[in-house]
Amino acid sequence: MKVILASASERRQELLKRIVDDFEIKVSDFNEDIIPFNGNPHEYVMELALGKANDVAEKCNEGVIIGCDTIVTLDNEVLGKPRSEKEAVEMLEKLSGKSHEVYSGIAVIHKEKGEILKDFCVTKVEFSDINREEILEYVKSGDPMDKAGAYGIQGKAGVFVQKIEGDYYSVVGLPLNKLYKMLKSII
Numbered sequence: 001m002k003v004i005l006a007s008a009s010e011r012r013q014e015l016l017k018r019i020v021d022d023f024e025i026k027v028s029d030f031n032e033d034i035i036p037f038n039g040n041p042h043e044y045v046m047e048l049a050l051g052k053a054n055d056v057a058e059k060c061n062e063g064v065i066i067g068c069d070t071i072v073t074l075d076n077e078v079l080g081k082p083r084s085e086k087e088a089v090e091m092l093e094k095l096s097g098k099s100h101e102v103y104s105g106i107a108v109i110h111k112e113k114g115e116i117l118k119d120f121c122v123t124k125v126e127f128s129d130i131n132r133e134e135i136l137e138y139v140k141s142g143d144p145m146d147k148a149g150a151y152g153i154q155g156k157a158g159v160f161v162q163k164i165e166g167d168y169y170s171v172v173g174l175p176l177n178k179l180y181k182m183l184k185s186i187i
């Protein structure tokens with residue numbers, strides 16, 4: 001079965017190799033701004049994941065297409081990717097000393113069967129207290145800029161994480177166990 005990952009993220013591409021030996025990458029042109037946040041993070045990430053998968057599926061005749069999306073939520077506020085270094089600093093200041101949630105949505109479309117699966121993972125991540133100096137140094141590294149919540153648990157920011165409850169890989173952007181089960185059920 002031909003598997004297509006609808007993602008430009010190298011992290012997702014690396015992680016998917018653990019489930020599927022051979023797959024294609026087709027980056028979606030889906031505009032995430034057309035989906036407003038309706039207050040339900042799990043619905044929101046599934047809609048975004050489906051939007052990405054659908055966009056690629058419309059341009060394919062066959063195969064299984066996978067779309068994903070990851071956001072961070074803190075006290076009902078969505079933290080996406082920071083739009084500037086200033087915003088990255090503000091996000092990290094908010095996350096310091098608190099617990100937040102990371103939501104990852106997955107959508108799997110089976111073209112031939114006309115089947116669609118949607119699911120999500122939520123992981124609780126607790127940051128220890130981090131000071132302004134640590135935040136500024138981390139932001140200067142450039143690592144936060146392409147990541148939801150302005151941090152990457154898999155990089156230098158891993159040292160800020162005091163506790164995690166849930167799937168580590170979902171925080172990195174691809175819930176491996178959930179996706180593995182979804183693919184087993186659909187292929």
Ligand SMILES: Cc1cn([C@H]2C[C@H](O)[C@@H](COP(=O)(O)OP(=O)(O)OP(=O)(O)O)O2)c(=O)[nH]c1=O
Pocket residue numbers: 006007008009011012027028052068069070071072081102146147148149151152153154171172173
């Ligand atoms: C919280 C957190 C997020 N992230 C990343 C995962 C996602 O790639 C990114 C959130 O952006 P997304 O919009 O989910 O994905 P993307 O733009 O990187 O890739 P594509 O839409 O093409 O699939 O943040 C980490 O790498 N580590 C972390 O600890």
